Amino acid sequence: MRGGSPVATGPEQVFTEDLRAVAERVRGLLEAEVPESEEELPAREAAAEQIGRAAREERAKVLGAGVRGLEKLAAGRADDIDEDEYFGVEAIVLLEGRPAILVQGQDFASQQGDWALLDGQRPGIRQSIARVGRVEVSGHAGLDWLGTGFLVSPFAVMTNRHVAAEFAHADGRGGFVFRQGMGARIDTAEELGAPAGDGSFEFDVTEVLGIHQDVDMALLRVSPASGGGGPLPSPLALAADAPPDLVGRPVYVVGYPAADGRRNEPAAMSRIFMDVYNVKRLQPGTATAFLPDEDGAGAGAGVRAGAGFTMTHDCSTLGGNSGSPVFDLADHRVLGLHFGGRFGSANYAVPLFELTDDPLLERAEVNWV
Incomplete structure (x- = not known):
């Protein structure tokens, strides 16, 4: 693939089924879309419906081109694929192969294709979802939320250093304090269409451990x-050891992907995702590598986890996923702490099983399993 997708893996590796079958399934979904209602709407609603229809038409156009691209790939005609078809194939990889599934009511919709297997893991995934929240702040000059965090002990949430650094700093005595006039909380119920809650899914950040x-x-x-x-739910289980077959292992991320203008063709990609960002999603994929830090997580990447090794994955994370947990789909233990990615290259995570003796994690009493 030669575009700007956050999924570095090509369609031949993403889909276990034949690419012709994937193309046929997507074509069927496009043909099955319900026609628009002929009922006349009030002016304001009519304008909104017109915008929505244009977005759906753009999405259908992009996915239709992707179907043609997949069929050419299946026929061994990769050299005949044009730019529109490449972009469409990337869209299908994102929506079908590495989807970012909306979480609503602390649950998710059943999937087709390869990810139909998520249904069999639903109870464990729901437990994971309930322990991941959005890191929200008060008193920040330009932002009201910063990233993702997840419960790792009876009293502690883990996130990225670059997330916490937005509202906390060193106090000069070996500890950390909130920046002047700022506060933070974790909200585990920031979902699409969720009504205003009673605070039962929110937790106050009281100290920077x-x-x-x-x-x-x-x-x-x-x-x-x-x-x-x-009350705080029980913490997630952090993997105290690495699975023997880490590379290629199915994993999933839970977090809050945000719009990212660095993507190629941002307007078209925005239409594909219907401009739905900043809410909780389930993002399945695979672990793709486990590399020594001195290798920079890939030649020339300049990315280091700082744990001696870096774990990479191909879940379709975006900005806002900073601080997301990377779960093992088999047992729902947290394998890694997502901290960034490079479009068309890889997404990076700190392999937590490399830090079982770390003093900070010991002080936080993390739940190693």
Whole structure:
């Protein structure tokens, strides 16, 4: 693939089924779309519906080109694929092969194709979803949320150092404090269409336990939100050892992907995703590599986890996924802490099983399993 997709893996590696079958399934979905209603709408609603129709038409056009591209790939005619078809194939890889599935009501819709297997793991995935939240801030000059965090002990949430650094700094005595006039909380219920809650899914950040100096990680003490917060759920299980077959292993990320203008053709990609960002999603994929830090997580990448090794994956993460957990789909243990990515190259995570003796994690009493 030669575009700007966040999924570095090509369609031949992403899909286990024949590419012709993928093309046929996508074509069937396009043909099955329900026609628009002929009912006359009020002016304001009619304008919104016209915009929505244009977005759907653009999406259908892009996916239709992708179907043609997949058929050419299946026939061994990769050299005949034009730019529109390449872009369409990337869109199908994102939507079908490496989807970013909306989470609503702490649950997710059943998937077709390769990811139909998520249904069999639904109870474990739902447990994971409930322990991941959006890191929200007050008092910041330009932002009201910063990234993702997840519960790793009876009282601690893990996120990235570069997320926590937006609202906390060193106090000069070996500890960390909030920046002047700022506060933070974790909201585990920021979902598309979710009504305003009673605070039962929110937790206040009461202390910065530590910002790691070598790893892109921070640990935050949390407590039930004042004025209605419920008790903290039990923490996620962090993998104390690496699976023997890590590379190629199915994984998933839970987090809050945000719009990212660095993507190629941002307007068209925006239409594909219907401009739905900043809400909780389930993002399945595979672990793609486990590399020594001195290799820079890939030749010339200049990316280091700081844990001695870097784990890479091909889940379709975007900005806002910073601080997301990377779960093993088989047992739902957290394998890694996502900290960034390069479009067309890889997404990067700190392999947490390399840090079982780390003093900061010991102080936070993380739940190693």
